[in-house]
Amino acid sequence: MTEPSTRCYEITHRTVYRYSDDVTSSYGRGFLTPRDLDWQRCLSHELVIEPEAADRSTGRDAYGNISSYFHITERHRTLRITSHSVVEVDPPEPERYSGASARAPWELARPVGGDGALAAEFTLDLSPPEITDAVREYAAPSFVPGRPLIEVLRELTSRIYSDFTYKSGSTTVSTQVAEVLAAREGVCQDFARLAIACLRANGLAASYVSGYLATDPPPGKERMIGVDATHAWASVWTPQNVWLGMDPTNDQMVDERYIAAGFGRDYADVPPLRGIIYTDSDSSVIEVSVDVAPYPPDREGLLHA
Numbered sequence: 590m591t592e593p594s595t596r597c598y599e600i601t602h603r604t605v606y607r608y609s610d611d612v613t614s615s616y617g618r619g620f621l622t623p624r625d626l627d628w629q630r631c632l633s634h635e636l637v638i639e640p641e642a643a644d645r646s647t648g649r650d651a652y653g654n655i656s657s658y659f660h661i662t663e664r665h666r667t668l669r670i671t672s673h674s675v676v677e678v679d680p681p682e683p684e685r686y687s688g689a690s691a692r693a694p695w696e697l698a699r700p701v702g703g704d705g706a707l708a709a710e711f712t713l714d715l716s717p718p719e720i721t722d723a724v725r726e727y728a729a730p731s732f733v734p735g736r737p738l739i740e741v742l743r744e745l746t747s748r749i750y751s752d753f754t755y756k757s758g759s760t761t762v763s764t765q766v767a768e769v770l771a772a773r774e775g776v777c778q779d780f781a782r783l784a785i786a787c788l789r790a791n792g793l794a795a796s797y798v799s800g801y802l803a804t805d806p807p808p809g810k811e812r813m814i815g816v817d818a819t820h821a822w823a824s825v826w827t828p829q830n831v832w833l834g835m836d837p838t839n840d841q842m843v844d845e846r847y848i849a850a851g852f853g854r855d856y857a858d859v860p861p862l863r864g865i866i867y868t869d870s871d872s873s874v875i876e877v878s879v880d881v882a883p884y885p886p887d888r889e890g891l892l893h894a
Contacts, residue, residue: 605669612665620656620657622672623849632675637673738833782797
């Protein structure tokens with residue numbers, strides 16, 4: 590079996606808004622720039638906005654994410670936002686999922702004292718609350734006392750994958766975890782948020798991560814452009830200050846196929862795009878396409894999701 594190696598990806602994320610009447614002013618903010626991390630490097634990033642923005646800037650939030658702001662004053666009925674990035678991602682170091690913190694009892698990963706001070710806010714519930722009795726009950730079978738943390742994470746990831754159906758369009762960004770738990774269906778952001786609620790219900794620090802997942806075409810088929818999508822997963826703090834990524838949508842731990850763009854307590858901290866418009870338009874349509882391709886284009890070796 591070939592050993593995992595550093596991967597390089599070209600990511601094109603296109604968003605098109607179409608309105609039934611003129612938009613006279615549009616304000617937007619997004620988290621579209623892949624992060625620089627110990628295992629990930631954003632080699633280049635360009636954000637193209639059409640019509641051209643009259644004012645735009647970038648900045649960092651409290652979690653180190655890069656946010657892009659823009660203001661468009663030109664009248665328009667179509668707004669196109671294209672994010673283009675080239676990113677390198679290293680495979681996980683062997684000790685990330687097999688080191689002392691991963692193998693220690695999960696109770697020891699609760700952030701306490703000075704070492705856990707910065708992670709403590711990731712143990713807190715949201716408003717409105719997501720940690721319900723139903724969430725605690727669902728989480729309980731995974732959190733056997735004294736069980737190694739990595740076993741808890743793998744088992745919880747597998748249970749969500751098995752118990753829930755991926756159904757595009759079944760939820761919205763405002764759907765609560767309790768609703769997902771009752772319906773037993775959703776999309777990646779719902780499964781990530783459910784995992785996070787289960788982890789926080791047991792005192793662990795868990796973050797919401799938004800980004801992209803590199804996928805491979807079926808054997809014998811060429812890559813289709815724009816069929817990928819943004820992705821979301823959960824990440825758990827350990828006393829070594831290493832965050833362990835888990836993807837319940839695909840029943841796997843995070844590896845070199847995952848490209849992180851935003852890191853926060855919930856989806857609301859790092860949405861790809863959000864904004865305010867001034868218009869008399871009574872209807873609108875949004876089209877999103879994402880392409881994650883090997884870079885350079887002839888590079889091979891992506892794994893199947």
